[in-house]
Amino acid sequence: MNSVEEIGRRAKVAAAEVANLPADIRSQILVDMATALEENWAAIAAANKKDLAVATGLSVPMRNRLTLNQKVIHDIAISLSSVAALDDPLAGPYDHWRHSTGFEIIKKTVPLGVVAMVFEARPNVTIDAAALTFKSGNAVILRGGKEAINSNIVLADTLRAVLSNHELNPDIIQLITDTTHESVNTLLNMRQYIDVLIPRGSGQFIDFVVKNATVPVIETGAGNTHIYVDASAKQDEAIRVINNAKTQKPAVCNAAEKLLIHEAIAEEFLPRVVGDLLTSGVAVRGDQQAINIDKRISAATVEDWYTEYNDLIIAVKIVKDTNEAIEWINEHTTHHSETIISEDTDNVKDFMNKIDAAVVYQNVSTRFTDGFEFGFGAEIGISTQKLHARGPMGLNALTTIKYEVFGDGQIRA
Structure with missing residues (x-):
């Protein structure tokens, strides 16, 4: 088993743990993560300077997207705190009804499980994705672009430290540090571990993911x-x-x-x-x-x-x-x-x-067209497809349905 597959295996284990965390604990941990980002801003900015130093081929707008300074980190922390304050997407109320034989059917909202994010030079996605997946009870695997690898490592380590401080499994949030194409190709085909994969980046990059993935993909982002x-x-x-x-x-x-x-x-x-x-x-x-x-x-x-x-x-x-x-x-x-x-x-x-x-x-x-502007707190992406989710994807887009049925011995005639 290579390291990317091992990350997938650990994420599957962690998903069961985070799915059963009470909503108030999930929200408090997100508040603590926001605080940790503010406190660790200097280390984050220093790592980001390493990325910027070698990102010589980027256009000015793309370079601006890569940049993390104290103000940008503060804004990211505010966004994270706003996610903490959102209603729990798992809380219900749930639709329920009785079968003619007497058993009860409850249509329950549950997490997707393991969400994988593949994205390019956008370190803010590391925080947005981690915040939304955690709030909705999912584990997340993050694979960012090589242009932001130093920034992403410090950001992910900051969030994982908060999980450890709360005596939770830090593998609820994992970052793939291998920035080779092989790590992406492996991730795209880990159906045994990943429930959904969300790519964010250029149209060419998203097309590559959609055409080569065997795991379910939510197509996002390209905006002509x-x-x-x-x-x-x-x-x-x-x-x-x-x-x-x-x-x-x-x-x-x-x-x-x-x-x-x-x-x-x-x-x-x-x-x-x-x-x-x-x-x-x-x-x-x-x-x-x-x-x-x-x-x-x-x-x-x-x-x-x-x-x-x-x-x-x-x-x-x-x-x-x-x-x-x-x-x-x-x-x-x-x-x-x-x-x-x-x-x-x-x-x-x-x-x-x-x-x-x-x-x-x-x-x-x-x-x-933005999750924050639409009142979702943040967004995991903007879906341009029609199945499961469409448009800015907030917390509800990271959940699915589970039917729970309660009876007392009914059999089908």
Whole structure:
């Protein structure tokens, strides 16, 4: 048995222990973990500096995602504390009913068991995943990217120390420190130990996991996110929403990547929004019709329309109406988040009903597709599939159903 398989075996044992911890103890331990992060911030930041020192190939937005300083660690601790304060997802009340023969059926909410997380250069995921899985009574196996390995080791050790201080099995939270491809390949096929695997990262990375895993996978994250500006849009409001969705945090999956504009307002609106985006440092690409209106736009390739940039880049297309916008988005979407900027009730209704995405907005920045913003405390990921969970995944997405049946000798005729 190799070391990754041994981690899986230990996680299976630990899952039985954490599943039966009382809710108040789980919550108190999360509060203690938040305190430990604050107290250990200097060691965490020092480890993070080692990661940053060798992360020379990352874009500025991706490097910002990797960075842990005292403020970022404080914010992570606050998020962890907010998870502690959430209601217990296992508590019920449960649906229950009686069979005609008299036995009682209870539909109970229980943990999934062992959750594996595979993610790239995102050390905050280490804490978010550990907090949500622990609160929902699951054990977790974390396998982060090599870019954040030093940060992840200190973060995981900090959380495991709190478990040990409470005389609990530290293997409730485990980190795979082997950052080779072989460790991922092994993890993807440990059906005997892992109940569900959740990947977070680039679209290419998530596709690799989905295609190569034999364990159940919840597909998350890739965000080729569109904003469509309808002819009826309030233009000042639209510019504000677009700028926020693109520039507030460009390396995340809910950042806007594509902009569609109704042809009736393109001559007036396009130069305004392009000027605003250029002032914010965004490179603007577009189709020929957009270039004809504003020469500051560079030509988009076919590949651009399918690309999640995770950078200060956006591609613009002019469309004739809402129907064309809907058709274009459904052809190119990653089923994450899509927005319409419009005051036309009929167009908004069509957009809401026909767009195939986890979250669909009217007049709202796509940046709000987030577990914390949705009131979940934190998120384990944003599911872009339809089975089990969809959209921002909080505590309830980490549970399943178990039927308990109580009788007194009934047999089936």
